[in-house]
Every structure is written in structure tokens, then in C-alpha cells.
Amino acid sequence: MRLKLSQIWSRWRGDKPPLPEQFTKPGSGEFAEVAPYYDRLMSAVPYKSWVDYAEALLQRHNRQPRRVLDLACGTGRVGSELIRRGYQVFGADLSEPMVRYCRTQNPPLPAATMDASRPALARESLDSVVSLYDSLNYILDPPALQSCFAGVWRSLADEGIFIFDLNTALALRAGLFTQDNLRGRDPLKYSWKSHWYPDREICRIDMWFRWEGSGGPHEFEEVHYERAYSESEVKHMLAAAGFSAITAYNGYTFKPPTARSDRIFYVAEK
């Protein structure tokens, strides 16, 4: 669909789109059309440093996992990097189009589709579950996040460890996702506008893309939703799922989160 200038303008005037009363189907329409362009979109993301940090957390918590699940693995960038570092990794993601691109990584990441809020994982089959890049913010319903944590706990062997990060309310409120690259030269143009709904703790992101490279032009839109969870809420849910030691870090540090943290990493030990 081709967006008219008037439509782009109405977004930028700040017209606030509605939030669905209920989100019945998780992920419907998210990470579908964008999948072929995702790695290009993320080309500036320092995945190696992210994996360095995840490994530093493992070391800090005295864990040397062998069997690792990259949960909500997307196109498999994190999982592929973990394989390169010698781990035995499997990926799982809700979006089939994203999962398809796991095969194209070097090394390829074996992956399957799975809803993280209904994890179908064999009991005690994993040493670690890793979920990076605010993937679990996409679980919008607290009971569904609780079910995710319970499923991860069950899938971990004794002394297993779960590492994930979440955007905080501060980040989602501050319009982190309102951005564009319309003045740049990249053949993938995008314009995103985010809206924060404080009563639901949900951020709606209206995303418009235009591919101007080979086979293009091609325009499409996706609407994404992320929910903010407070640190105490997350810790409470992890404890309820059975995790015995839970530590939160201000993103990419070993310091505790503060009121100014925009991303929090959680380390939950079985």
C-alpha cells in the first residue's frame, strides 16, 4: 500500500490512533512484511557486543551453559553469534517469516515458530534461555508473560539460567521509536511514530517502510505494540515461576537499574 503524504503528515501532527480493547492474537501483523529487511534495519546494532554482555553475565553468575535457546530469536542474529562461540543453540520465534531468515545466517540458526507465552519446550532440556532486544515487551498481557516465565523455568535443567532484557516505561514513554531515515540514502526508507497509553502501559508504534532497492519500490506498514513492566512486577513474576535468584542490571552494566534506566537486563537462576 502506498501511503499518501497527507497520511504521513496526519501522523506527524500527532493524531493518536486507538489501542485495541483486547489483543487476541499475539503478533498478528508484526514482523511479517518487515522480515526480509530486518537485518538491514538492524545493521547498526552491535550484536557481537550484546552477546559479549550476555556472556559476561553468564560468567558473573558462574554459569557455563551448553544447550541454549534463543527465545524470540527474530532472524537469528544472537543465536548465530552464540553458535559461532561454541554453544549448542536453537531459536524460537512467533513470526514464521522471521524464523525463515535464521537459515540465512552464518552460521545458520536452527529455529522453529513458537509463541513464547505458550512455550512448548521439553522439561529440563536447556541450560540457558536468552531473549534479547526487548522481545518480551511484545507480550502484552501479564498472565501471558507469567506463563512464558513458567515455561522457561520448566525447560531449564538444575542451575539453568534465563537472561533477557526489557525496555522500561521510561523508554517507551519517551518516544524511543519515533524516528525516520527519510533524508538518508539507504534504499530502505522508514518513518515510525510511537504513542504511549499510560493507563495500559502500552506503546503503539505505527511503522511505514518503503523499499527502493532491487525489485522495488515496495511500501508496507506494520503496527507494533510493546508493554512496559516495572522491575518489581517482573521480579515478582519470575519468583512466582520458581526462579530462586533474580538480579536486574541497568543495561550493559553490572550496576542496578535506576529511575533513568531505559533498558533493564534480568538474570534469573533456577
Ligand SMILES: C[S@@+](CC[C@H](N)C(=O)[O-])C[C@H]1O[C@@H](n2cnc3c(N)ncnc32)[C@H](O)[C@@H]1O
Ligand atoms: C525486536 S525483535 C528482536 C529479535 C531478536 N531477538 C534480535 O535480537 O534481533 C522481537 C522479536 O520478538 C518476536 N516475538 C514477539 N512476540 C513473541 C512471542 N509471543 N513469542 C515469540 N516471539 C515473539 C518477534 O516476532 C520478533 O522477532
